[in-house]
Amino acid sequence: AQSVAQPEDQVNVAEGNPLTVKCTYSVSGNPYLFWYVQYPNRGLQFLLKYITGDNLVKGSYGFEAEFNKSQTSFHLKKPSALVSDSALYFCAVRAFSGGYNKLIFGAGTRLAVHP
Amino acid sequence: GAVVSQHPSWVICKSGTSVKIECRSLDFQATTMFWYRQFPKQSLMLMATSNEGSKATYEQGVEKDKFLINHASLTLSTLTVTSAHPEDSSFYICSARDRGQSSYEQYFGPGTRLTVT
Numbered sequence: 501a502q503s504v505a506q507p508e509d510q511v512n513v514a515e516g517n518p519l520t521v522k523c524t525y526s527v528s529g530n531p532y533l534f535w536y537v538q539y540p541n542r543g544l545q546f547l548l549k550y551i552t553g554d555n556l557v558k559g560s561y562g563f564e565a566e567f568n569k570s571q572t573s574f575h576l577k578k579p580s581a582l583v584s585d586s587a588l589y590f591c592a593v594r595a596f597s598g599g600y601n602k603l604i605f606g607a608g609t610r611l612a613v614h615p
Numbered sequence: 616g617a618v619v620s621q622h623p624s625w626v627i628c629k630s631g632t633s634v635k636i637e638c639r640s641l642d643f644q645a646t647t648m649f650w651y652r653q654f655p656k657q658s659l660m661l662m663a664t665s666n667e668g669s670k671a672t673y674e675q676g677v678e679k680d681k682f683l684i685n686h687a688s689l690t691l692s693t694l695t696v697t698s699a700h701p702e703d704s705s706f707y708i709c710s711a712r713d714r715g716q717s718s719y720e721q722y723f724g725p726g727t728r729l730t731v732t
Contacts, residue, residue, distance in 0.1 A: 536723070543621075543708050544659075544723040590658065600664060600672065602649070603721060607658045 502527045502595040506606035513581045514614050521576040521609045523591030532594035533574040534603065535565055537587045544590065550574060561585070581613045618642055619711050621724035628699055628731055636694045636727045638709030645711035648692040649721060650684060653706045665692050689714070699731040 505524045513519045525531055532551055536544040548559025555567045565576045574591060591606040618641040628634050638648055646667050651659040663679075665671040665686035673679045681703075683695040692711075696703055706728050710721040 534720070541706075541726070541728065543619075543725040544710075546720065546722070549720060602661055602664060605658045 502593070502597065502604055504591050504593050504604050504606040506589075506591055506609045508609050509607075510610045510612060512612045512614065515583050516580050519578050519581045519585070519611065519613070521589050521591075521611060523574045523576065523606060524572050525574060525591070525593045526572065527593050527595055527604075529596075531567075531572075531574075533565075533567065534592040534594075535559065535563070535574075535576050536590045536592065538590065538608075539587050547576070547589075581611075583613045583615055586611055586613045617713060617722045619709065619722045619724040621707075621709055621727050623727060624725060625728040626730070628729070630700055630731055631698055633695055633697045634699055634729060636696075636707055636709075636729075638692045638694070638711070638724055640690045640711040640713075640722070643711075643713045643715065643722075644689040645692075646689065646714040647712045648686055649710045649712075650682075650692075650694050651708045651710070653708060653726075655706075659708060662694075696729065699729070701731045704729055704731045 503526045534549045535547040538544050547563050548557050550557045550567045558564045563578050588608050590608050592603045595604045620639045622637045648665050650662045653659050662677045663671045663673045665684045667686050667689050671684035686692040706726050708726045710723040
């Protein structure tokens with residue numbers, strides 16, 4: 501079955517420290533992977549994607565993610581967290597199901613950055 | 616670029632009435648639009664996929680007669696919640712795929728919060 505797992509409901513980090521939000525996936529074929537961020541009562545904002553090429557992908561707001569094929573992971577990282585990074589983060593993978601492509605989302609991880 | 620708007624941003628309606636939510640791609644053409652539902656503190660659940668000029672494809676368990684989707688043009692899709700009930704209260708988010716892109720990136724609208732009283 502095609503799926504995305506975000507094992508942590510919440511990640512707490514102090515401002516200025518590095519952060520990691522974990523994501524693992526299960527999909528047939530080459531994965532197209534995405535990270536989105538959601539602020540309260542708002543839609544999703546695109547952060548970054550991996551389609552092909554370098555395993556380390558750089559995205560918006562200083563975020564980056566590393567694609568690891570052997571571990572089927574696509575963890576989101578940032579070297580120095582900001583309080584304003586506090587939000588809900590979703591990992592997603594493209595999946596072919598029911599005759600067409602669609603995105604499958606993880607359950608989401610709430611990031612809390614403390615001053 | 617790649618902006619998707621939704622209208623209204625929030626709506627309150629009485630039980631038994633119908634509500635229409637619009638999703639527009641403002642600066643690109645979207646052959647495919649998606650409708651999601653999100654419950655508090657939960658992930659997005661894909662409800663249906665709509666392609667311009669054809670019938671929407673609904674996910675398993677989603678009532679097509681209750682959630683009517685119309686994709687009349689390359690920039691507009693509508694979701695109508697018919698005979699709404701309190702359990703339909705939720706956050707509805709649409710997204711659109713740019714027909715000019717091949718990476719399957721979706722652009723999301725800001726969401727519509729529906730409250731049925």
